[in-house]
Amino acid sequence: MTAGLTLDAVTVRARGRTLLDSVSLHVAPGEFVAIVGPNGAGKSTLLRVALGLLRPDSGHAFVDGQDVSSLVPRERAARLAWLPQRLEAAEPITALEQVVSARYRFPESRRASETAAHKALAEAGAGSFALRPITELSGGERQRVAVAGLLAQETPLVLLDEPANFLDPAQQLELYMRMGHLWRAGRGILCVTHDVNVLTHAHAPGTRAPRVVGLFQGRVAFERAHDAPELGEHLGELFGVRMHATAVDGHRVFVSLPRSGGAA
């Protein structure tokens, strides 16, 4: 049995278009894999297949050696948790109730769920607004509640769907640093993003680097470590720009420049 998340030659088609074309990928426990690519490359589709929300036309997604689509939802939720771009809030339930719902997979009492939810909220820095309605929270606060849900679900694997898309720089930094901590504490992370610089926040200087997988038009274009020297070149090709890698205080940063070269 292979531990972790495995995509095996996954192909997804919709309305005559191929969204994913024979994509294979493995996220071992304790590994951080980032899927980067331009909009429309198939990143979200890939995540939905991994979550079992979408059945591929061919190929399989496996979690710990079992086909995701053959797992009952509770078993899947015990292994995989999902952090969406933005927490939908149809109704003004409290942050606490929101996090309690992440405990659905546990056969436990309400009291036990609430205790676990309070703990997760405190850990995610959301303890002070546990009893406020989520509809009244700012985008950053709401995402902290979502992170608390992720923690409360207690899964070995975590899937991130551009969770910092709607956040300001300080909150982006905070969120990805937190994900970096989760990673170094032993969780497997699959992160989808078009902003490669957020990975810098997760990658503490002097520790091992996340793995970066470039996705272009539904295919894997390259696979490199975040600190590989040639990564900038690959990223530039992927996004159709010139991508210059530089280091600031030991953090790797990528700067996009026009392709024609030279200072404008």
Place this chain on the structure above:
Amino acid sequence: MKVWLLLAVCLAACAVAPFIGPGFAPGTADFVFWQLRVPRTLMAMLVGGTLSLVGAVYQSLFANPLAAPSTVGTTAGATLGALVAIILGARLAPGGLPLITAAAFVGALGVSLVVAAIAAGRRVRMNDVVLAGIACSMAAGAISTGLQFTADSAELMAAMRWSLGHLPQVGYSGVLLLTPFAAVTVVGLLALTRALEVFIAGEEHAESQGVPVRRVRTVAIGLGALGVAACVAWCGPIAFVELIVPHLVRRTLGVSRRVLLPGSVVVGAAFLALCDASARVILPGRELPVGVVTAALGAPLLVSLVARARS
């Protein structure tokens, strides 16, 4: 605190309801009270509680504050069934039930189960279910209109009266027949509370957190249809109860599913019992259809709550 107060008020309302109405004549007081008013109030409580809970559940399920049993075609199906029975003209169905009741039940359940089956589809999203419900309602409505076209004026009058919504004078037999349906629906739907809480953040999110989304929505629509079909079969489509009561509860007790769902049962029971009692006294000597009273009482109540929340 607020919850207990509301519970007490609702219980008091149900207890008082049978005493409201035109004064008793000395000889018949016992009969009118025990054989007419009390079963009628019990019927109102069963119907009000069931309809309101199903409304609250559908609103949670569809993430749509306007969702109601009519959204999945239950009302249109019942109307079609009743119309068929009226036109066939037979009085009793096999088993001694009034034919109109049996036919309305079959129609309501038939149309809603089609929608529930659609909701079980793998790639089906909630909006598709709403659309399917509207489509099925319109199809049933079209057949009803066709039937009305062939009906004579007495049949049309009967159909119109049926569609106003009224609590029948059926004594304890109706209550006994309705109780198992209402009980199955209420207990079954309340058992889904935990799953429906998770639905608030969206279906896909709920699925990722371990909720068997397709099963929950199929079971919820099916159970809801069963309960509503049984109620509508006896009473006709009683307007707005399933819409107004959950919103009243939402605005007074909050949106937490653990309060909203049981709260809707209790408030719905009391609300319809009171509306039915009022229907006896509003027009002297005549009884208004309870559907008119629910709309007339509920609508201003809801508007005032919305207005108060805005200010």
